[in-house]
Amino acid sequence: MLDSFSIKIVRWPLAKTAEVLNRFGITANQVTLFGFAVGCVALPALVFEQYLLALFLILVNRTCDGLDGALARIQGITDAGGFLDISLDFIFYSLIPFGFVLANPDQNAIAGAFLIFTFIGTGTSFLAFAVMAGKQGIENPVYKHKSLYYMSGLTEGTETIGCFVLFCLLPTYFPVIAYIFAAACWFTTITRIYSGFITLQNINKKVEH
Numbered sequence: 001m002l003d004s005f006s007i008k009i010v011r012w013p014l015a016k017t018a019e020v021l022n023r024f025g026i027t028a029n030q031v032t033l034f035g036f037a038v039g040c041v042a043l044p045a046l047v048f049e050q051y052l053l054a055l056f057l058i059l060v061n062r063t064c065d066g067l068d069g070a071l072a073r074i075q076g077i078t079d080a081g082g083f084l085d086i087s088l089d090f091i092f093y094s095l096i097p098f099g100f101v102l103a104n105p106d107q108n109a110i111a112g113a114f115l116i117f118t119f120i121g122t123g124t125s126f127l128a129f130a131v132m133a134g135k136q137g138i139e140n141p142v143y144k145h146k147s148l149y150y151m152s153g154l155t156e157g158t159e160t161i162g163c164f165v166l167f168c169l170l171p172t173y174f175p176v177i178a179y180i181f182a183a184a185c186w187f188t189t190i191t192r193i194y195s196g197f198i199t200l201q202n203i204n205k206k207v208e209h
Helices: 003-023 028-047 051-075 079-103 105-136 157-169 171-208
Strands: none
Touching: 003 051, 003 157, 028 051, 028 079, 051 079, 051 157, 079 105, 079 157, 079 171, 105 171, 157 171
16 A cells, blocks of 8 residues: 555665665675575574564565665566565565564464465465466556566555564564454455456456457
C-alpha cells in the first residue's frame, strides 16, 4: 500500500549511491547476495535475543534490496537478476519470524508459524500473477522499472519492513504484532487473488471475442 510513496522518497539517495557503487565496478547481483548474507546473520542475532543488532542487519538487508534495483537500472535490468532478487527476498521475509520463534518458542511459535503461513499466501498470489502478467504482456504503470509485475496490496514491502522494526523494538509483543500483520496479509492475499482472477478472466474474454 505504501510502496509507491516510499519509493519516491528513497529513489534519489539510492540512485546516487548506486552511481558510486557502479564506478567501483560493483554489480547489482553482488549487492543482492551481500544483502541476503547480511540478512541471514539476523537469524542468530534473533536467536540470542540481540534485537537491536537484528534490527540493524534487517535495515542493511532492505537497503541493499533497494540498491540492487538502482544499480540494475544503471547496468541493465536482467531476468536473472530479478529472479535472484525476488527469490532471496521471500526467503528473508520468512527468516525473520522464524528467528523470533527460535528465540522464544513457548511465546512465539504459533504466531510465527501463522505469519509464515500468511507469507505463502501473499508470495504465491504475487508471483503467480506476475507470471500470468508476463505471458499476457500486462504492464504495471506504477512500477515500470521492475523486472516483473508488482501487484499492489494492503501489505507490501514497506509495511513488512515496518512490521519487522516493531518486532525488534517490541519483542515481547511479537505474537500480537504478528497476528495483526497476518490478518492484513490475508486481506492482501484475498484481494490479490480476486482482482488477479478478474483481470485475467476479462483479458481472456476480450481475446475470445
